[in-house]
Amino acid sequence: QPELVGDFGVLMVWADKVRRLGVRTNAETPLDCQVARDFGAEGIGLCRTEHMFFDAARITAVRQMILAPDEQGRRLALAKLLPEQRDDFRQIFEVMVGLPVTIRLLDPPLHEFLPHNQSEFEEVAKAADVGVETLKQRASELHEFNPMLGHRGCRLGVTYPEIYEMQARAIFEAACEVAEASGEAPIPEVMIPLVATARELELMKDVVNRMAREVFAEKGREIEYLVGTMIELPRAALMAGEIAEHGEFFSFGTNDLTQTTLGVSRDDAGRFLTQYVDKGIFPRDPFVSLDIEGVGQLIEIAAERGRATRPGIKLGICGEHGGDPASIAFCEKTGLDYVSASPYRVPIARLAAAQAALNRS
Ligand code: PEP
Ligand code: MG
Numbered sequence: 413q414p415e416l417v418g419d420f421g422v423l424m425v426w427a428d429k430v431r432r433l434g435v436r437t438n439a440e441t442p443l444d445c446q447v448a449r450d451f452g453a454e455g456i457g458l459c460r461t462e463h464m465f466f467d468a469a470r471i472t473a474v475r476q477m478i479l480a481p482d483e484q485g486r487r488l489a490l491a492k493l494l495p496e497q498r499d500d501f502r503q504i505f506e507v508m509v510g511l512p513v514t515i516r517l518l519d520p521p522l523h524e525f526l527p528h529n530q531s532e533f534e535e536v537a538k539a540a541d542v543g544v545e546t547l548k549q550r551a552s553e554l555h556e557f558n559p560m561l562g563h564r565g566c567r568l569g570v571t572y573p574e575i576y577e578m579q580a581r582a583i584f585e586a587a588c589e590v591a592e593a594s595g596e597a598p599i600p601e602v603m604i605p606l607v608a609t610a611r612e613l614e615l616m617k618d619v620v621n622r623m624a625r626e627v628f629a630e631k632g633r634e635i636e637y638l639v640g641t642m643i644e645l646p647r648a649a650l651m652a653g654e655i656a657e658h659g660e661f662f663s664f665g666t667n668d669l670t671q672t673t674l675g676v677s678r679d680d681a682g683r684f685l686t687q688y689v690d691k692g693i694f695p696r697d698p699f700v701s702l703d704i705e706g707v708g709q710l711i712e713i714a715a716e717r718g719r720a721t722r723p724g725i726k727l728g729i730c731g732e733h734g735g736d737p738a739s740i741a742f743c744e745k746t747g748l749d750y751v752s753a754s755p756y757r758v759p760i761a762r763l764a765a766a767q768a769a770l771n772r773s
Contacts, residue, residue, distance in 0.1 A: 457752020565606020666731030
């Protein structure tokens, strides 16, 4: 049990007395949620639902859904996924009782969901009752040369809204079930990924709100929830004033925001960034420690424009930088409400948040 006891526990209590920033965690399994909670996480700042879709027991249904030729085919596969997804959220809500849980709707690089070999194609063909050749044809239609700049994030929700409908239904059904069983309502915050325009968020928020209304009517119970967005594209940061009309919170996705602002692939950067740091082009690896001059400026712009539209809009950060002390100092200075770090970095984030608060006072 990774509880913080002894002198270290005392130090953490002192840190909590002086820090202003909230500290949440990035987690999507009940075990990680529990570890983070024991380490003092005050909620989930990012639950990446695509990780749940890779589960071996359901990947065939996911592939069936992605490769379906039409909405009806997708809905058939989604019906298989709904009970499992509801169970995922129910378990997380149970661990995080009393704390906010930010659930990000599906943000896959689509190619990771496509079958990779003959036997995977055969499994999907059997489940969907269609020929392997038909599936291969469909997979080649979905092929992308640049998946990280492609059909991912809310773009998937815009083109296939039934996917986000299923996920939103699963969230609200799970929340109602937990409220019913425990007497304490979960606090879901539904987050839309990779938004670039206000209209994308408006469309996706309508899907989420519609599912909430449907589920609450069916269950005879209402759960309070928020709908917000990731800010992880430069355009989203610049348009934050318009985007805030539709979102009740922003969470800065600094992994993608760094990638898209610098035009450097987050997956391949290691090949040359060390030299860039050695030669003084960047002070530190910008995927580890926030590029405050560039990416940080976009965050400041977004915070300012978002607040101008919606005073008091909740602001957090959920990229890897949320667990990096220098980046946390920047978050303190910018007045964000919380940082979200991976479970084992939660204690460091608590200490760094306290240090940042002390340095300001
Ligand atoms: C991000 O882009 O910073 C983020 C948190 O989302 P992901 O890492 O899942 O793309
Ligand atoms: Mg991202």
